[in-house]
Amino acid sequence: MQNYRLLGLAGAALLGLAGCSKNESDSASGTAAKLEVRLTDAPGNFSAVVLDVRQVEVHLKEASDPAGWQTLAFTPQAVNVLDYVNGKSALLVNTDFAPGDLKEIRLVLGPNSYVVGTDNQQYDLKTPSGQTSGVKLKLDNVTLQANATYQLLLDFDVAKSIVERGNWRAGNDKKERYLLKPVIRLVAQSLKGGLRGTVNPAAARPQVLAIRSSIVGPDTVSTFADASGAFQLNALPAGTYQVQFFPSVAAPTGQPAYRNVVRSNITVTNDQATDLGATPLN
Known part of the structure; x- marks a missing residue:
């Protein structure tokens, strides 16, 4: 199993999770790999954390090759990550995929993510300006093999990822209270420890x-x-x-x-x- 930690990165997009397009010929011939993507959460002090999930791309070639990116089919949806804590995980992808190496994942969120605080008030999740290309998670030595299942577990750390502005005060614009600076632990695994x-x-x-x-x-x-x-x-x-x-x-x-x-x-x-x-x- 490989562990990857991505700390303190923010973008106009965070978390797009997608189903992979099936390779029909591989599936029919019995040579396809099986790919799962699951979402889990390390919770924070909020009543809800809803992510506006839009898109995910995977990179199948070396990082220097722009032709390596593949956009995966996915129906945009809102995901409350606090529904998936303490051993629970959302199964977001369970599909056939062509065997081979995965190099990188680029995760994308739309503009409608928000949190509900312990005061039961809803606050927009803002992202720092200047980062519009999404959040990239690199993978090392991840190879999908024929007739085997590979799981990517995305562990989103709410407590570290949502930051309150230091100068925000009650009565200020609620849209300006919280910044999203995603901290994600990506575990590529076939283990269940x-x-x-x-x-x-x-x-x-x-x-x-x-x-x-x-x-x-x-x-x-x-x-x-x-x-x-x-x-x-x-x-x-x-x-x-x-x-x-x-x-x-x-x-x-x-x-x-x-x-x-x-x-x-x-x-x-x-x-x-x-x-x-x-x-x-x-």
């Missing part, structure tokens, strides 16, 4: 970080526990992890304080999710 569990009390709503040490430095993936206290992290490389819990709210007056918790030496193996059980936070 993961971590899941619950926290107690659920009201602590902690951020959950899974940190794997490697020869190239720590590899960190995060999510938040949901309202029931459940959390799940998918598409993790096999290895030994430290799992950290950071409550996002304070305990009510008169109740024991919520505390940060660290669990070490957690083993993740290929093709299954490791269950951590319940983790107390007070």
Whole structure:
């Protein structure tokens, strides 16, 4: 499995996810590859995050060759990414595709993305000017093979991707409150390793970080526990992890304080999710 992290990139477009056109001759002859694209989310402190999904392009040749881009057929739609957290994912593509190398994906959003805050108010998601070509995610050593399924998991980090303007104040234009600076972890995989569990009390709503040490430095993936206290992290490389819990709210007056918790030496193996059980936070 390969992990790719794209940090702090913004564009007039973020996230276009598309179905690939079938190669009819490959499909008929039984030599086609199967391509899946799934969307999941590391949530933030919003009631809804709706992306105006318009388009995706894949690059099949070297980056210097402009003829390598292929626009994929897709019906534009609005996607609330907060519907796909804690192990849930939206299956956006499940199609035959010609075997071969994938070099890059260019993801595109339209102008109608928005968030709904915890105040139940809707705010437009603005993108910084000067970037109109979309967000490019590079792929290394991704080869679609005949009669095999390859999955691209797009992990959109809401908490890092939506930035509040520092000079915005209540009463200002609601369209100017938030900027979209997408942070996407792209996992190209045929593996299903993961971590899941619950926290107690659920009201602590902690951020959950899974940190794997490697020869190239720590590899960190995060999510938040949901309202029931459940959390799940998918598409993790096999290895030994430290799992950290950071409550996002304070305990009510008169109740024991919520505390940060660290669990070490957690083993993740290929093709299954490791269950951590319940983790107390007070």
